[in-house]
Amino acid sequence: MVRAGLSQERVTGAAAELADEIGLERVTMAQVARRLGVKDASLYSHVRNLEDLRGRIALLAADEKTIRIAEATAGLSGRDALVAFAGAWREYAHLHPGRYQATQTPVPIDPDLAASAPGPRRAVELTYGMLRGYGLDEPDLTDAVRLLRSTFHGFVALEAAGGFAHARSPQDSWVRALDALHTLLENWPPREDGDS
Template identity: 65%
Template sequence: MARAGLTTDRLVAAAADLADEVGFDHVTLSALARRFGVKDASLYSHVRNLQDLRTRLALLAGGEMIDRIAAAVAGRAGKDALVAFADAYREYALAHPGRYAATQIRIDQDLVADSPALLRTAEITYGMLRAYDLEEPDLTDAVRLLRATFHGYCALEAAGAFGAPRDVQASWDRAIDALHVALEHWPHPVGADRHWA
């Protein structure tokens, strides 16, 4: 009987494609097995269980995404870098909705520590902000704001939540402009121990 030639990597890659086609939470071991012409139970030799598959898919997608972002940001600084980062982020999220959804799942902290992708993401994000000359904790606050906005925007757009006729790409460009403004005029906390001459 001809073997399907399953490996963990092929399984995860196929799961990623499946996710983009039918949505992350319709990625099922049965569907994956069907795709390989194999019984469900056969997958358990290569993947511990469904959660394991999802975790691997998340790590794959996270790595792919940060690679694209890194390439886009390379050699840029300031607003250029911000725009490149944001556009690469959104492009990936829209082109690969299933993979992108995978990156949003909660992952076991032990596995996260092993993954270099997360570290790279932090590096690149903080690097992109260097030009704005922020210091901690403002830096962390700014990173959180950017992550939240990027993610929220892509999630809402992918969910079809932007119904108004206004072009979404144009809105997005303006949102990034606005974030750039916010970063340049980063507010000082009210009641902070800053004294003006």
């Protein structure tokens, strides 16, 4: 019997592909094993259990998404950076729906594992960097970052859930939303003096 050459990375990769094809919730140990030509019990040498595997898919997705955003926004600033950032985000969600879904898991991911992943930290840096040109100071900067992330994520999540049934194409609404967010960032409302 020749060995299959499994590894954490190969198992996670196969699971991620499967998630994109059939949906995250249908990714099972048995399915991943079949795809790799292996028995399900063999996977437990490389991955702790199904929950761990899902966490790994989520971290993989976070890293991949971050890389795409970094590439898309390289050298851009202001409105161009905003559009590129948001576009790369949405494109990743469309291209890899299962992986993207994994990032939404409310389950806490193994802290050790999470600490080893560069994606999330890098994503934060990228987002703050993108907003540099708009001249915001803390805490407005954090609030603006959260608003943008919320909108980007909410849009693609609603899109995936079929939440945009109206005749108008989501693409058009997306472009207009970015217009709106850009003007919003340029006219960010001032704080009332009693801030924190």
